[in-house]
Amino acid sequence: MSSAASNPRPQPPQPKQEETRYVCGGDLLFVSYNTRCCGEEVSLRPGDKIECSACNYPVLFKKRTRRIVEFQAR
Amino acid sequence: MGKQAMGNIAYNQLRRMDTLLYLLVYPQKPLLTTKTIELVGYDKLGAGQNATVAVMSYSGYDIEDAIVMNKASLDRGFGRSIYMKRFNDGIKTYDEKNQVVIKEDIIARPDRDGQNFGKMRVLDNDGIASPGEVVRPKDILLNRQVPNTSGGYKPAPLTYKGPEGESYVVDKVSLYSDTRNKLQCKFLVRHTRRPEVGDKFSSRHGQKGVCGTIVQQEDLPFSERSICPDLIMNPHGFPSRMTVGKMIELLGSKAGVSCGRFHYGSAFGEPSGHADKVEAITDTLVKMGFSYDGKDFLYSGITGCPLQAYIFMGPIYYQRLKHMVIDKMHARGTGPRIQLTRQPTEGKSRNGGLRIGEMERDCLIGYGASMLAYERLMLASDPFEIHVCRECGLLGYYDHKRKSGICTKCKIGDHMATMKLPYACKLLIQELQSMNIVPRLKLANA
Ligand SMILES: [Zn+2]
Ligand SMILES: [Zn+2]
Numbered sequence: 001m002s003s004a005a006s007n008p009r010p011q012p013p014q015p016k017q018e019e020t021r022y023v024c025g026g027d028l029l030f031v032s033y034n035t036r037c038c039g040e041e042v043s044l045r046p047g048d049k050i051e052c053s054a055c056n057y058p059v060l061f062k063k064r065t066r067r068i069v070e071f072q073a074r
Numbered sequence: 075m076g077k078q079a080m081g082n083i084a085y086n087q088l089r090r091m092d093t094l095l096y097l098l099v100y101p102q103k104p105l106l107t108t109k110t111i112e113l114v115g116y117d118k119l120g121a122g123q124n125a126t127v128a129v130m131s132y133s134g135y136d137i138e139d140a141i142v143m144n145k146a147s148l149d150r151g152f153g154r155s156i157y158m159k160r161f162n163d164g165i166k167t168y169d170e171k172n173q174v175v176i177k178e179d180i181i182a183r184p185d186r187d188g189q190n191f192g193k194m195r196v197l198d199n200d201g202i203a204s205p206g207e208v209v210r211p212k213d214i215l216l217n218r219q220v221p222n223t224s225g226g227y228k229p230a231p232l233t234y235k236g237p238e239g240e241s242y243v244v245d246k247v248s249l250y251s252d253t254r255n256k257l258q259c260k261f262l263v264r265h266t267r268r269p270e271v272g273d274k275f276s277s278r279h280g281q282k283g284v285c286g287t288i289v290q291q292e293d294l295p296f297s298e299r300s301i302c303p304d305l306i307m308n309p310h311g312f313p314s315r316m317t318v319g320k321m322i323e324l325l326g327s328k329a330g331v332s333c334g335r336f337h338y339g340s341a342f343g344e345p346s347g348h349a350d351k352v353e354a355i356t357d358t359l360v361k362m363g364f365s366y367d368g369k370d371f372l373y374s375g376i377t378g379c380p381l382q383a384y385i386f387m388g389p390i391y392y393q394r395l396k397h398m399v400i401d402k403m404h405a406r407g408t409g410p411r412i413q414l415t416r417q418p419t420e421g422k423s424r425n426g427g428l429r430i431g432e433m434e435r436d437c438l439i440g441y442g443a444s445m446l447a448y449e450r451l452m453l454a455s456d457p458f459e460i461h462v463c464r465e466c467g468l469l470g471y472y473d474h475k476r477k478s479g480i481c482t483k484c485k486i487g488d489h490m491a492t493m494k495l496p497y498a499c500k501l502l503i504q505e506l507q508s509m510n511i512v513p514r515l516k517l518a519n520a
Contacts, residue, residue, distance in 0.1 A: 050250055060250070061247065062204050062248075062249065064204065064205045065196075065204040071241070071243075
């Protein structure tokens with residue numbers, strides 16, 4: 001299993017994509033009021049390793065949609 | 075509190091990514107507790123709300139432990155809950171030749187011009203749905219494509235499944251790499267639910283019941299202090315269950331809320347203990363201007379006249395349980411069938427049918443409703459037309475060239491007849507044949 005990571009990865013044919021921005025989840029998962037959340041914004045291209053560029057935290061979150069959303073209050 | 079009650083599950087509940095999460099929007103601390111509850115910190119994470127309960131009959135929609143709810147209370151947020159569900163998916167690899175990755179999935183950019191764009195509405199350019207979007211059933215959350223043999227890719231998206239006509243919202247999307255360094259995604263989908271008819275509620279005494287009807291506040295009874303119940307519970311729930319604690323909870327909570335002090339509802343009022351005894355509670359109630367027995371003088375909300383009896387009314391800590399009709403409601407006309415037996419599938423997740431079981435069948439037979447039994451057990455299930463040889467009683471087949479049935483054994487089609495039977499029966503006949511048992515069909519008139 002561990003050797004799988006070092007294997008050469010074939011490049012699947014896909015249209016060129018622009019970078020999408022994500023938010024680092026470092027410390028966000030834990031309750032801590034005195035430690036600072038990382039919150040670094042990370043830009044990724046398809047195939048990039050999922051990792052925060054500032055703190056190497058391995059979980060990223062997607063940013064909220066920029067489209068206008070209407071909610072129905074009931 | 076209990077396993078099924080909704081409430082706060084942890085202080086980090088909104089940062090977690092649970093597969094299924096039920097939260098209460100505005101949990102409260104119970105007005106009547108015990109010392110033990112305080113010592114173990116059970117009331118730190120609320121699991122219910124203090125509802126003003128009137129113990130009386132109302133409208134007939136309160137039979138069999140059903141409760142009548144106040145619509146205005148629901149509008150103010152009583153029992154409102156948040157339901158969160160997680161969907162997982164990510165890139166899979168397809169190994170060939172000792173663990174060398176030959177092929178893997180891709181997360182494709184949404185096809186904005188394709189005919190499937192409607193389903194890709196919530197996707198970003200990266201092919202992943204973004205938080206804040208309202209999703210409808212069959213919307214794509216992750217636009218995954220799997221490689222096929224010819225070097226191309228075929229869509230295999232992760233779609234959202236849920237009830238029609240409800241607004242579920244993508245709450246949170248997290249990305250991470252798995253052990254092979256491939257992108258994996260978790261989607262948390264959120265739904266806010268107000269109580270509806272059929273949702274389950276319970277007090278802390280195991281007095282569970284479903285919401286039978288929701289009534290306008292104008293039609294509910296009210297006291298001289300304009301106190302109106304959030305909830306009406308039928309008194310028939312008391313005698314056989316013998317939940318005296320619930321009545322004492324009502325008294326204690328009523329005293330507690332009117333004098334401004336949380337009360338203890340411990341079982342024994344021994345001198346060394348700290349329990350608030352019913353006698354002391356009674357004194358408090360009288361001091362606060364209530365009747366000593368916790369009963370109030372109520373007016374009917376419909377007629378405006380005083381009710382004929384005094385009504386036992388006060389706050390009781392009520393929990394909303396996680397069994398909700400919206401998750402269970404299911405009906406089907408036609409739909410998928412099991413390949414082997416050609417009978418309808420089972421279960422809500424497979425859009426299955428509702429089974430006429432053995433006992434229901436017994437009822438139909440006992441009543442003599444043979445046409446109904448025939449229609450339910452065959453026509454609505456797995457009807458099948460077979461060709462039977464009247465000579466040897468074995469199954470034949472229809473020859474499309476000769477346009478007639480043929481017996482496989484006799485090799486002629488002279489004595490063939492057609493008949494309808496359940497496909498499961500035909501299957502049984504053939505399975506018996508495969509075990510060297512020959513069932514023969516003898517046709518009385520054909
Ligand atoms: Zn970071
Ligand atoms: Zn024959």
